[in-house]
Amino acid sequence: MPFSSVLGASSVIRPGVCTSTTRPSVPYEGQLIYETDTDMVAAYNGSAWFYTHSSGLVLISSTTIGSAVSSVTVSGAFSSTYENYRIIVSGGVASGSVNVKLQLGSTTTGYYAFRIYGQYNAATVTGEQTNNGANFYMGFASTNTIFGIMDVSGPNAAKRTTVFGYGAVPALSSLGPQIVGGFEDSATQHTAFTILPDSNQTFTGGTIRVYGYKN
């Protein structure tokens, strides 16, 4: 019978559950703990604690897109815990072919970026600038799916936020795969972002996942 079945989930005795500041004071080699403040599993190697997954992407939030929405805001996405983030929007559908845009917090000006995109039906490459725009290009959506990936650096720091992302049109059009990079010109410490289509279309379904790059 598992120990937890004897003690119960609501028991005040929860072996191995602590915070990063209340770790066992006399640990033994091989001891495992779960830290509720970092959401990390740590092990003791005989001389020090180390996280079993010490670096990599950590899922911060997963938001399911509702029905026929014109924008989706994810709050509490950015904090001082991580410097760098990855946002992935995928699945679902749009009511028509449309660019997927990214806005940081409530900031609607000062976006500078450049995107380069190709076409499926022509061997041409086109560049396009965003010069003090209202948001960033992030990806594309169609009646087939929504897709975009954006790495965001320093959104919660009191300095410019830098981004780099890529996407691909899931439909035949004069747009195809793209890469995009740029920055948002403010010292605003963002905690939220919004995904929105850039024309009179809506999103239905799909998921927005936010990851933090754990060092």
Add this chain to the structure above:
Amino acid sequence: MTYKVQIDDEVRDATPEEEARILAAQAEAVAQEEARQAAIAAKESAKAKLAALGLTEEEINAIIGGV
């Protein structure tokens, strides 16, 4: 048209401020799309003029970056 916005897991009608933000994004997109179409048209026009001067398609693409 009533715009619906989603804040985390809550879907509701957009406030006037949120609707203004959506419309601004759409207006910016329209302007960018018009600029994009104008650039495409200018490129096609340039190709036609170069062809009229006697350049082959291969030579034109070598100049303007196409293949």
